[in-house]
Amino acid sequence: MSKIYIIHENNEWTEHLTKRLEELYIPYEEWFLDKGLIDLNARPPEGIFYSRMSASSHTRNHRFAPEFADQVFVWLEQYDRKVFNGRSALHLELSKVKQYTALTKAGIKTPRTIAAVGKEQIIKAAERLEANSFITKHNRAGKGLGVQLFHSVDALKQYVYGSAFDEPVDGITLIQEYIKSPDHLITRCEFIGGKFFYAVQVDTSGGFELCPADACNIGDLFCPVGEQVEEKPKFQIIEGFNEPIITQYEEFLKANNITVAGIEFIKNSDGELFTYDINTNTNYNSEAEKAAGKFGMLKLAKFLGNELTKQQTVAVR
Known part of the structure; x- marks a missing residue:
């Protein structure tokens, strides 16, 4: 069967x-x-x-x-x-270096990033970046692994040479310029069947743990980027979202043979848009979906069911 x-x-x-x-x-x-x-x-x-x-x-x-x-x-x-x-x-999915190079090749802007192997090289990467604030992250990540915010190279040295340093599973640490959103928000665009489904706004004021899966709502585990000013949902689906970047994202997914993905971007105070993550093992937040009446897993199940029907139809011809 x-x-x-x-x-x-x-x-x-x-x-x-x-x-x-x-x-x-x-x-x-x-x-x-x-x-x-x-x-x-x-x-x-x-x-x-x-x-x-x-x-x-x-x-x-x-x-x-x-x-x-x-x-x-x-x-x-x-x-x-x-x-x-x-x-x-x-x-x-397994390499942010590959993500950023593929995005850049497609004409999609990403934050300036340097990949480093070895603790001394991590420090040298931060010095070369010459940014007032920067973050570290694991090349092979997921769940916000290795994401820390620093405002000086000295602070980075204390982390890298201290007991709290989190060694990446593939040995590659990324040093990336910190793009500060004036309203502490990032946007995650969900695609199913290679087509845009919805965009969800994520409040980052509580920290860098941004996985929308219900099982990932585990509190502030990473360096916070600000303080919570008011009580509001961390994830909210945006009605009428129509950023021009959507067309580029769809073309990128098609070119890279990706059917289901969540792509995240952030805007700085000048309104410049930076794409910084592609999640091909995407999850959906149930509370945000219930409020908007849109359900990613239902959409995905229907898509897969239709594809199975197409295959079965071809097989009996």
């Missing part, structure tokens, strides 16, 4: 999708790839495949899940199976 195969390593970020698939009576199967095997002489099952593999898998003791998933994608592609968010998406 042909079905949808969901490739992932985190049940908390997948159960919302499987519930929607069940509501719609769409057949599916989960491939939990924290470990496994591939018989290279066997044919993959019939169906379509959708990846929700995450860059932060190592924080859940699934260190090699993305590497294993990449090999599974190669096997699936050998037999011409349809894979949504396959190898190209995974490669961008």
Whole structure:
């Protein structure tokens, strides 16, 4: 029986999708790839495949899940199976260096960033950046890993040479100019089927933990960028959003064979727009969606169901 195969390593970020698939009576199967095997002489099952593999898998003791998933994608592609968010998406998910170079090549502005390996090189990168304020982040990240705000190189030295230093899993630390939003807001644009679905405004005044998944609302774990001035939702879907950057984002996703993604940008006090993150394992905030009456996982389930129907129709011809 042909079905949808969901490739992932985190049940908390997948159960919302499987519930929607069940509501719609769409057949599916989960491939939990924290470990496994591939018989290279066997044919993959019939169906379509959708990846929700995450860059932060190592924080859940699934260190090699993305590497294993990449090999599974190669096997699936050998037999011409349809894979949504396959190898190209995974490669961008696992490397912000690859994200920024791909965005820049597409003519999309990103913050000035220097990648460094080694503690001395991290300090040299900050000195070369010559920015009054800058942030560190992990190249292979997710969940805000390694994100810290600094206002001087001396402060960075205390962090890098101190016990609190967070070593990236791939050894690469990014030093990035800090783009300050005058209203402490960033915007996350969600795309499903390669098309814009909605934009959500995120209040960053409480810190850098910006993952919209309900399971990620775990408080202020990182250096704050300001103080909460008033009680308001952290995530709010924007009605009538029509920034011109949307067209560029859609073209970028198509060029990089990415079907589902959340792309984040920030504007400085001059109104300049900087794109700084692509999430190909995107999540949605339930409270924001309920308030707006728009539901990402439902939209995604319908998209995958339609793609499965298309494949089944072709197969019987």
